[in-house]
Amino acid sequence: MTKIIVTGAAGFIGSHIAEALLQQDKEVIGIDEFNDYYDPTLKRKNIAILKAYSNFTLVEGDIQLLDWQTLLQDVEVVYHQAAQAGVRASWGSGFRAYTERNINATQILLEAAKDAKNLQRLVFASTSSVYGDAETLPTHEGIPPRPVSPYGITKLAAERLCGLYHKNFGVPFVSLRYFTVYGPRQRPDMAFHKFFKAVLQDEAIPIYGDGQQTRDFTFVSDAVAANLAAATAPDAVGEIFNIGGGSRVVLTEVLETMAEIVGKPIKTNHIEKAMGDARHTAADVSKARKILQYQPAVSLKEGLTQEWHWIKSLYS
Numbered sequence: 001m002t003k004i005i006v007t008g009a010a011g012f013i014g015s016h017i018a019e020a021l022l023q024q025d026k027e028v029i030g031i032d033e034f035n036d037y038y039d040p041t042l043k044r045k046n047i048a049i050l051k052a053y054s055n056f057t058l059v060e061g062d063i064q065l066l067d068w069q070t071l072l073q074d075v076e077v078v079y080h081q082a083a084q085a086g087v088r089a090s091w092g093s094g095f096r097a098y099t100e101r102n103i104n105a106t107q108i109l110l111e112a113a114k115d116a117k118n119l120q121r122l123v124f125a126s127t128s129s130v131y132g133d134a135e136t137l138p139t140h141e142g143i144p145p146r147p148v149s150p151y152g153i154t155k156l157a158a159e160r161l162c163g164l165y166h167k168n169f170g171v172p173f174v175s176l177r178y179f180t181v182y183g184p185r186q187r188p189d190m191a192f193h194k195f196f197k198a199v200l201q202d203e204a205i206p207i208y209g210d211g212q213q214t215r216d217f218t219f220v221s222d223a224v225a226a227n228l229a230a231a232t233a234p235d236a237v238g239e240i241f242n243i244g245g246g247s248r249v250v251l252t253e254v255l256e257t258m259a260e261i262v263g264k265p266i267k268t269n270h271i272e273k274a275m276g277d278a279r280h281t282a283a284d285v286s287k288a289r290k291i292l293q294y295q296p297a298v299s300l301k302e303g304l305t306q307e308w309h310w311i312k313s314l315y316s
């Protein structure tokens with residue numbers, strides 16, 4: 001039977017992709033090293049959900065140290081989600097984790113992928129951070145990437161490596177540039193997770209800068225749908241797609257929606273703007289709509305409500 005690999009399967013987005021595939025009765029191998037960028041207990045919880053399926057196998061370890069030739073033998077699709085995420089931690093001494101986990105790990109995987117006979121697709125998790133402070137909003141894939149964070153630089157390098165291996169060895173990659181993904185299991189260093197946790201603990205929400213920054217927020221099930229489509233759409237190979245939520249929202253509007261959901265006013269605490277954060281992001285998703293039939297389906301209010309329920313069950 002053919003198999004599917006999800007790297008970063010214990011993480012936020014990877015665990016959702018793996019779960020969706022398991023529900024379709026696919027044979028899934030999840031790979032994760034359970035590093036401590038954030039509390040690995042959360043990653044163990046995600047994996048426990050996947051382990052409940054008999055068609056799931058966990059391979060625990062660093063991508064850079066695995067026997068990929070053997071692993072890829074009967075594998076048709078790899079969803080490469082493993083990475084060192086997060087913009088702020090990518091400055092300073094933390095940078096090595098970014099080069100290792102984003103660039104080196106991807107290169108190891110691509111080297112093996114070029115010789116993998118059964119591999120039909122390698123879907124790479126890229127990011128809107130490659131654009132930096134794009135002058136064109138919404139931003140389309142033809143805009144030259146200009147990252148404003150070391151994180152964005154390493155993800156762009158990895159995406160470009162995928163392009164090189166496609167051109168030279170025919171590795172069938174598809175790159176999805178996610179725009180701020182949220183929902184249940186969201187990483188604890190991400191804004192909505194921090195916000196809801198603060199509300200639950202009756203603390204003020206930390207806001208970087210003036211709160212007027214805008215983001216294109218993508219609910220995780222929409223990101224999952226984009227991945228599944230990227231693995232099958234005939235014209236997707238070798239292409240890069242923006243994956244956004246369909247609308248651009250000001251952060252202060254998000255806080256108003258959150259207040260409605262939690263049923264009480266939200267206390268905020270303004271702190272200095274973080275270096276490396278783009279001021280605005282907005283995805284032009286027309287290419288994904290055309291080739292992947294991508295149609296974001298979950299509204300911000302609906303998605304935030306689901307994340308709030310999850311945060312409450314996690315911390316109380």
Ligand SMILES: NC(=O)c1ccc[n+]([C@@H]2O[C@H](COP(=O)([O-])OP(=O)(O)OC[C@H]3O[C@@H](n4cnc5c(N)ncnc54)[C@H](O)[C@@H]3O)[C@@H](O)[C@H]2O)c1
Pocket residue numbers: 007008009010011012013014031032033034035037043061062063064080081082083084085100101105125126127128155177178179180181182187
């Ligand atoms: N969450 C977002 O909003 C967002 C936005 C843009 C892009 N992305 C990208 O999507 C992907 C998933 O992000 P996430 O938010 O789910 O992050 P996450 O940190 O929750 O998941 C990543 C997982 O990869 C694992 N990992 C990292 N390096 C590894 C290695 N060398 N070997 C084995 N496992 C390793 C980690 O232990 C972690 O569980 C990443 O590639 C990230 O860059 C995420």
